[in-house]
Amino acid sequence: MTDLVSNLSLGLQVALSLKNLGLCFLGCLxxxxxxxxxxxxxxxxxxxxxxxxxxxxxxxxLIMLAGIYYGxxxxxxxxxxxxxxxxEATSVVTTxxxxxxxxxxxxxxxxxxxxxxxxxxxxxxxxxxAAMAAPLTKMALLFGPADYFSLxxxxxxxxxxxxxxxxxxxxxxxxxxxxxxxVGTDLESGEERLTFGWSEISDxxxxxxxxxxxxxxxxxxxxxESTQARDVVHAAIGNLLPNRKDFGQAAAPIARGTIxxxxxxxxxxxxxxxxxxxxxxxxxxxxxxxxxxxxGAIEGVAGPESANNAGAQTAxxxxxxxxxxxxxxxxxxxxxxxxxxxxxGPQIMTKQPxxxxxxxxxxxxxxLMLLIINLPLIGLWVRLLKVPYRLMFPSIVLxxxxxxxxxxxxxxxxxxxxxxxIFGYALLKFGLEPAPLLLGFVLGRLMEEKLRQALVISRGxxxxxxxxxxxxxxxxxxxSTGLLVLSAIIVVIAVLxxxxxxxxxxxxxx
Amino acid sequence: xxxxxxxxxxETPRGFIKSPLDFxxxxxxxxxxVVGYIGAFNLPYGHMNSIGSGLLPKSVAILVGAxxxxxxxxxxxxxxxxxxxxxxxxxxxxxxxxxxxxxAIRPLGLAIAGPxxxxxxxxxxKDTRPVELVIFSLIMTxxxxxxxxxxLRLPIPVFPPGYGPF
Numbered sequence: 151m152t153d154l155v156s157n158l159s160l161g162l163q164v165a166l167s168l169k170n171l172g173l174c175f176l177g178c179l180x181x182x183x184x185x186x187x188x189x190x191x192x193x194x195x196x197x198x199x200x201x202x203x204x205x206x207x208x209x210x211x212l213i214m215l216a217g218i219y220y221g222x223x224x225x226x227x228x229x230x231x232x233x234x235x236x237x238e239a240t241s242v243v244t245t246x247x248x249x250x251x252x253x254x255x256x257x258x259x260x261x262x263x264x265x266x267x268x269x270x271x272x273x274x275x276x277x278x279x280a281a282m283a284a285p286l287t288k289m290a291l292l293f294g295p296a297d298y299f300s301l302x303x304x305x306x307x308x309x310x311x312x313x314x315x316x317x318x319x320x321x322x323x324x325x326x327x328x329x330x331x332x333v334g335t336d337l338e339s340g341e342e343r344l345t346f347g348w349s350e351i352s353d354x355x356x357x358x359x360x361x362x363x364x365x366x367x368x369x370x371x372x373x374x375e376s377t378q379a380r381d382v383v384h385a386a387i388g389n390l391l392p393n394r395k396d397f398g399q400a401a402a403p404i405a406r407g408t409i410x411x412x413x414x415x416x417x418x419x420x421x422x423x424x425x426x427x428x429x430x431x432x433x434x435x436x437x438x439x440x441x442x443x444x445x446g447a448i449e450g451v452a453g454p455e456s457a458n459n460a461g462a463q464t465a466x467x468x469x470x471x472x473x474x475x476x477x478x479x480x481x482x483x484x485x486x487x488x489x490x491x492x493x494x495g496p497q498i499m500t501k502q503p504x505x506x507x508x509x510x511x512x513x514x515x516x517x518l519m520l521l522i523i524n525l526p527l528i529g530l531w532v533r534l535l536k537v538p539y540r541l542m543f544p545s546i547v548l549x550x551x552x553x554x555x556x557x558x559x560x561x562x563x564x565x566x567x568x569x570x571x572i573f574g575y576a577l578l579k580f581g582l583e584p585a586p587l588l589l590g591f592v593l594g595r596l597m598e599e600k601l602r603q604a605l606v607i608s609r610g611x612x613x614x615x616x617x618x619x620x621x622x623x624x625x626x627x628x629x630s631t632g633l634l635v636l637s638a639i640i641v642v643i644a645v646l647x648x649x650x651x652x653x654x655x656x657x658x659x660x
Numbered sequence: 661x662x663x664x665x666x667x668x669x670x671e672t673p674r675g676f677i678k679s680p681l682d683f684x685x686x687x688x689x690x691x692x693x694v695v696g697y698i699g700a701f702n703l704p705y706g707h708m709n710s711i712g713s714g715l716l717p718k719s720v721a722i723l724v725g726a727x728x729x730x731x732x733x734x735x736x737x738x739x740x741x742x743x744x745x746x747x748x749x750x751x752x753x754x755x756x757x758x759x760x761x762x763x764a765i766r767p768l769g770l771a772i773a774g775p776x777x778x779x780x781x782x783x784x785x786k787d788t789r790p791v792e793l794v795i796f797s798l799i800m801t802x803x804x805x806x807x808x809x810x811x812l813r814l815p816i817p818v819f820p821p822g823y824g825p826f
Binding site for chain 2: 201202204205316318319321322323325326328329332333336338339341343344345346367370371374375539540541543544545547548549550551552555556559561562564565567568571572575576577579580581582598601602605606609610611612
């Protein structure tokens with residue numbers, strides 16, 4: 151406990167320096183600015199803004215990136231409420247009641263409660279991260295290559311379960327992601343794989359390129375086709391601060407959403423995505439009058455928004471303690487950290503405590519800042535959203551191009567991003583979900599590395615992953631075995647008809 | 661990507677293929693698997709205690725192909741959705757704009773590549789208004805130059821090499 155306090159105070163010292171405070175502020179501001187653009191989710195936002203952190207020292211860069219991340223999240227909610235266009239999967243739920251509230255002239259209250267709920271969730275999640283980081287980092291030292299491999303298998307299985315639609319399609323798509331991750335020079339033998347003699351990709355494909363193509367450009371293409379008119383709220387924004395009655399209604403959902411989101415965010419395989427859906431379903435079940443949902447119930451905004459933010463933050467835990475990115479956004483964070491010479495994993499906390507705790511403390515400050523920035527700036531975001539889409543999307547295209555180009559000053563990567571744009575568009579048109587693919591791509595390389603290490607250690611025996619004797623209960627690798635058994639159970643559950651039905655219901659909620 | 665199978669969205673009673681969407685999706689995966697397998701064709705499998713560079717790509721490609729086939733078969737027999745129609749205008753102009761940017765940024769610089777990119781992208785929308793667009797593209801580019809070149813000092817070329825004040 152004293153450790154926790156002293157660690158956090160070290161972190162606060164770092165994060166409260168004038169420069170870092172400024173970077174945190176700037177990150178939140180620009181992140182919100184880009185995240186507010188319709189159809190631009192956190193993935194595209196972070197990719198676009200990655201280059202602006204290049205000139206900074208590692209601590210400052212990470213603090214700014216984290217700020218961009220929260221800003222992007224919050225910007226997405228603003229768009230969901232005001233325009234009814236979710237920037238990403240997790241804000242879909244917010245559109246349901248948030249946009250209805252906006253239509254009833256209560257947009258201000260919806261935005262206010264989203265910000266307040268997110269702030270409370272962020273505070274709780276920050277404490278959870280700080281408290282769990284040390285024990286989890288110690289646990290990470292017990293992980294051998296086989297355990298890492300099995301943990302990533304578990305993560306991918308979670309992604310399968312969390313994907314919408316057919317389980318078979320989700321697995322197929324994840325495998326495509328793994329296949330893409332093998333493109334480039336093999337680290338052990340130096341042979342080129344799947345490059346077809348094209349030297350530009352001999353270093354492998356960049357996460358930013360794949361992510362921007364599949365989530366930035368493909369999303370623009372989809373938005374252009376949607377015939378549904380964007381309906382920016384014309385009604386007055388109204389009072390920003392919720393009144394006492396609103397607070398009374400929203401308090402419990404915020405608390406429940408925070409707990410749900412924090413737990414789900416910890417899961418490998420993008421559990422954070424599930425938070426808002428789960429919270430919405432829970433609130434609807436608990437409500438005395440469930441029929442108010444979908445017609446502007448404040449609980450339907452407060453709960454999911456809190457869950458969203460809590461999950462977005464606890465998703466840092468697997469990355470910071472185990473070095474495994476649980477979702478695409480965190481994979482971009484890995485990319486960003488690598489650019490600054492930081493290798494995410496258990497060693498950060500011991501070797502660079504300033505960086506580690508500074509970033510965690512800045513998460514809390516970032517959340518506070520979002521509250522301060524957004525409440526007065528909502529008018530500005532509304533005006534930005536009124537820019538017609540015919541001008542908005544070409545600007546997004548230009549910003550994406552500059553962002554991708556600036557990462558490596560490479561025109562070729564811009565061309566490749568266009569390629570992944572059409573690839574992502576094709577996936578959408580064939581009813582295949584891009585999110586699991588990206589996770590497979592992100593984890594693929596790490597999985598192959600760990601697989602090889604594990605097999606070298608076990609001298610080529612695959613049984614190292616489940617080295618257990620049922621009759622005696624002796625287990626050489628209990629972690630790996632347990633994780634693989636859990637993965638198997640999850641998949642079996644996912645294909646059971648009754649669960650499938652309720653899972654579909656969660657996603658088709660409207 | 662080039663292999664969009666029959667995009668014909670025909671009338672209600674389905675023919676041989678019960679779910680064109682699943683069939684197409686499966687075919688798409690199968691095509692990717694074939695490309696992946698060819699790309700890894702010459703790589704060695706190695707043996708178990710030191711697996712070769714080809715083991716993972718080849719076995720994953722085979723699995724992708726298997727799942728693709730499975731989804732195709734499912735599409736043959738289980739009633740499902742039709743293929744969505746593919747937009748032409750959107751992909752051509754949006755991705756065309758990206759390519760224009762990629763090819764123009766080095767030789768011409770952001771001051772020229774920027775407006776070009778914005779204008780080409782905007783053609784993806786039918787409601788484009790030329791005058792408004794040109795003015796807007798110039799303002800956007802100026803803002804980008806200010807932000808990326810001056811504020812953030814990124815090494816992005818603004819003018820053709822040898823021309824321009826900076």
